[in-house]
Amino acid sequence: MRTLPPFPSMRSFLSWCDKTEQFQPVSEPVSIRQQMTAVHRNMLERKGPVLQFDQPVLCDGSAVDIPVVVNLFGTADRVASGLGITLNEVDDLGAFLAALRTPTPPDGLRDTLSRWPMLKAALATRPKIVKSAPVQQVVLEGSDVDLGSIPVQIHWPGDEGPLITWPVVVTRPFGTEKAEIETYNAGVYRAQVLEHERLIMRWLPHRGGAAHHRTWAQQGEKTPIAIVLGTDPATLLSAALPLPENVSELTFAGAINGMRPRMVAAKSVPLMVPAEAEIVLEGWVSPTETALEGPFGDHTGYYNKAERFPVMQVTAVTHRKHPLYLSTYTGRPPDEPAIIGEVFNRLALPTIRAQIPEIRDLWLPPAACSYRMAVASIDKRYPGQARRVMMALWGMLPQFSYTKILIIVDSDIDVRNWDDVAWALATRMDPSRDVMLLQDTPMDYLDFASPHPGLAGKMGIDATTKIDSETTRDWGEVMETAHEDAAFAADLIARLTPKVTT
Structure with missing residues (x-):
């Protein structure tokens, strides 16, 4: 080991x-x-x-x-x-x-x-x-x-x-x-x-x-x-x-x-x-x-x-x-606990996948005090799956009971890339349909934003592609460069770069 x-x-x-x-x-x-x-x-x-x-x-x-x-x-x-x-x-x-x-x-x-x-x-x-x-x-x-x-x-x-x-x-x-x-x-x-x-x-x-x-x-x-x-x-x-x-x-x-x-x-x-x-x-x-x-x-x-x-x-x-x-200090990230939390995030992922197999990746942004917010990507197969994953995560480990914002995205989204996550939120989420709010749930009592010490709400955001009964509209097709064209472009630029540099 x-x-x-x-x-x-x-x-x-x-x-x-x-x-x-x-x-x-x-x-x-x-x-x-x-x-x-x-x-x-x-x-x-x-x-x-x-x-x-x-x-x-x-x-x-x-x-x-x-x-x-x-x-x-x-x-x-x-x-x-x-x-x-x-x-x-x-x-x-x-x-x-x-x-x-x-x-x-x-x-x-x-x-x-x-x-x-x-x-x-x-x-x-x-x-x-x-x-x-x-x-x-x-x-x-x-x-x-x-x-x-x-x-x-x-x-x-x-x-x-x-x-x-x-x-x-x-x-x-x-x-x-x-x-x-x-x-x-x-x-x-x-x-x-x-x-x-x-x-x-x-x-x-x-x-x-x-x-x-x-x-x-x-x-x-x-x-x-x-x-x-x-x-x-x-x-x-x-x-x-x-x-x-x-x-x-x-x-x-x-x-x-x-x-x-x-x-x-x-x-x-x-x-x-x-x-x-x-x-x-x-x-x-x-x-x-x-x-x-x-x-x-x-x-x-x-x-x-x-x-x-x-x-x-x-x-x-x-x-x-x-x-x-x-000794160490604790404060607004970055601090040592936040850095340790990043590694522990990766350590916990296989255990989380064993309990919730459709999860592909999960990130706890250090800037959000390590556990207050989480972004998870899933292999989506059926309607309502994102909400099921939210409930499973909140109930899986004591730490997740303090996660007040959960964002669920598709497996084509890099959970560690805020640009990717923002794009998914902007194009795959409707606030009136895809936001789940809970009241009076356990919370870190150090969270001054919560209305009561140790008791607060939670928000789950479904930023996945909507399928079957989740929508009545035809869903858009993601644009991607063809593989052979991307390879051609990479090769051409590699040959041009020395001349441009010179």
């Missing part, structure tokens, strides 16, 4: 980025208050390398000796590399993931042998438990815990305070044991630094971490939690992938990485954590205590309002002897 070597740690990935000229250290002092974000955004928009700020400056003007790494997944190529493949191989990995979701019984010995890569990937998901780990070379507990010593950024002028933006938050449900890693959830949820030993966990009700917290809170118990800051790229990306609820992101990362993930017991909470990580914040989330989180700049390009979320008491900080702090 992999064509690149395994990256057991973030450092091994950074080393590979350096060897492939995708890594740039920054030696001059840069403030964690907005300056880093400005530099990061500028470099991301240039499709530039990973940046490592070697002299972070804290808000009080003092220096800290923990370098800050940003722009880790600032290009689609690096996202693919983090998965162990090239960008050209993303579609193959998507097919592999679709097969893992819905495997078919092997047909004889030859078929069984051809499935060996899947078997090997499944075996790789079994974690290897170690007794000592790089991430626990330094252990700070009790009064030694000081989150202010970590260069957590303040990204935007209107941000309330320091915000951890690239944490892999590890939890497990009540009633499980710490050795049952297959029950763990690892998700990327931002965390606001509240005090030297306290954080606010912003996890939304439908996310796995929040679901685990509810199981503990219902028993009146605090939730054990570990926040992993900087780990191997397979774990980082698995934590962001929309995996099925019964698949642990930590074990799935082993399949992606092609090797068993190394885990070690946390020092102060009953959890296992990635052994090769840079920093781990251990602690407990209160079943009852909450605090106002925000406002912070978000992926919508707006500041979200302050809301109450659960509070975490940090009981231990463990890290390497000379740790790195991984």
Whole structure:
């Protein structure tokens, strides 16, 4: 499955980025208050390398000796590399993931042998438990815990305070044991630094971490939690992938990485954590205590309002002897989440096709906050098919329940080409017939355009050629240059070009 070597740690990935000229250290002092974000955004928009700020400056003007790494997944190529493949191989990995979701019984010995890569990937998901780990070379507990010593950024002028933006938050449900890693959830949820030993966990009700917290809170118990800051790229990306609820992101990362993930017991909470990580914040989330989180700049390009979320008491900080702090920013695209979303779009396509076979291609425009809008092309065969596909997509994955505009086009339209899509809308869609509106459906509550928080409408636009009972008119014929004439023109122009250039 992999064509690149395994990256057991973030450092091994950074080393590979350096060897492939995708890594740039920054030696001059840069403030964690907005300056880093400005530099990061500028470099991301240039499709530039990973940046490592070697002299972070804290808000009080003092220096800290923990370098800050940003722009880790600032290009689609690096996202693919983090998965162990090239960008050209993303579609193959998507097919592999679709097969893992819905495997078919092997047909004889030859078929069984051809499935060996899947078997090997499944075996790789079994974690290897170690007794000592790089991430626990330094252990700070009790009064030694000081989150202010970590260069957590303040990204935007209107941000309330320091915000951890690239944490892999590890939890497990009540009633499980710490050795049952297959029950763990690892998700990327931002965390606001509240005090030297306290954080606010912003996890939304439908996310796995929040679901685990509810199981503990219902028993009146605090939730054990570990926040992993900087780990191997397979774990980082698995934590962001929309995996099925019964698949642990930590074990799935082993399949992606092609090797068993190394885990070690946390020092102060009953959890296992990635052994090769840079920093781990251990602690407990209160079943009852909450605090106002925000406002912070978000992926919508707006500041979200302050809301109450659960509070975490940090009981231990463990890290390497000379740790790195991984960070990013969220804002109006382009940002790293939008770029990761582009690759995940391609990864998800084979799974979507397995459920809705007539879909030929699907695009979630990054500028539309990655999932608010989608364009899908279909192999149209019968009247009403576009509307059926709309309903199937909205109900297929939780992410699509937040897609408020769906445009369905024919297979001759390039969904990634706005000129093509605009032409289909202008020539194959009638607003009075081809627009479907829904009311009171689930929506990302950060969508300020919706009339009620978490509840809004959806619009489906059928921009396909109308057939049979869908129209009473004769449909136009698309004009195309004959194949032989196009070939003649290309050959003639190729022979003329040198003379024109001269």
